[in-house]
Amino acid sequence: MTRVTRSLPVLAAGSVEAAFVIQGYDEVVEHDTVWDEHSHPFHELLWNERGASTAVVGARAWTVTPTLGLWMPAGTPHSGSAVAGTWFRASFFGSGTISSISDTPVAVEITPLLRLLLERLGDPALPDHSRAATEVLVLDVLAPSPRELLLHVPTSALLRPIAEAVREDPGDPRTLTDWASALGVSPRTITRAFNAETGMSFARWVAAVRAQYAVALLTRGWDVEAVAEQVGYRSASAFGAAFRRTTGLTPGVFRAR
Incomplete structure (x- = not known):
């Protein structure tokens, strides 16, 4: 399968003056795509209309879905990837328009209200006064989510063999x-x-790896039962319950979206 690598500049927070309050960008990637490490001068909210993508900061890897976005503070070096067919979206927040909701990357729940507001801002015919009112509402409802698809990758000599084996094969039954x-x-x-290294138990860490891997397989159109087996669950129902606890969606609904 074709994989495309993209490079973007490393820019410090506030190094570019913004002529906007909130500016959106979206793209459907035709191939598996990787972004080399870069940073933006503006705060960024990453979310997907369809499919799955990943953002990596140091040893932390977040999976972004249609219901779980990611707040990336301005100037934060990060890399990323997206599965072919993913429709990803990004909203940039101009310098001075908002004090960061967090000084570090944090998950943001893409609620129906937030989604509608962000989509409304994408309308080029939106009158200036309506745009300003919508931007105020976005800033008002934007908040960290208690849920996140976050994986801390352990790097110690003790845990590295486990991390490498499970990430290579999330269905590893050990x-x-x-x-x-x-x-x-x-x-x-x-x-x-x-x-100590991940803030999770072994079982929770494995479940997080499996959820991230399952998101990628579902995005590729895999059948739910096949995904459940691939990531080590004995039944589709057990997989479905675990997936919903982590992502807020059932595997079937996520696959359909």
Whole structure:
């Protein structure tokens, strides 16, 4: 499958003067696409109309979906990727229009109201007074979400073999006890290491890897049952429940969108 790599500049926060309050951009990517590390002079809200994309900052990787967006503060170096067919959207917030809702990247729930407001701003025929009123509403409803598809990738010598194996094959059936035996340590040692490096238990971390991988497969049009099997769930219903807890959508609804 063709993969396209794009390069964008690294720009400091506020280094470019904005002649806008909120400016949108959208694109449907025809191929799997990777963006090299870059940064924007403006705050950015990433979200998708359809499909899945990923934004990476250091060892943290967020998956962006139609219901979970990502707030990227101005000047934050990040890389990204999107699966072929993804319709991604970005809203840039001009310098001085908003103090960042967070100094670090944070998930934002793309509620029906926020989606309607952002779509309204995309109307080139929108009168200036209506645009200004809509921008005020966007700034008012924009807030961090308690849910996020965030994966902290552990890098220690102890956890690296586990991270590499599970990310390579999210359906890897090995348990915490299996890994402890293979690495010659106690399950408690691995548990402490995962909590220290990722803020998650081993089980929650594996579930996050599986959810991110499942999003990409569903975006490619895979059948829900096939995705469930591929990412290590014994049944489509168990996979569906886990996927909905993480993304806010059932696999079927996400696939349809």
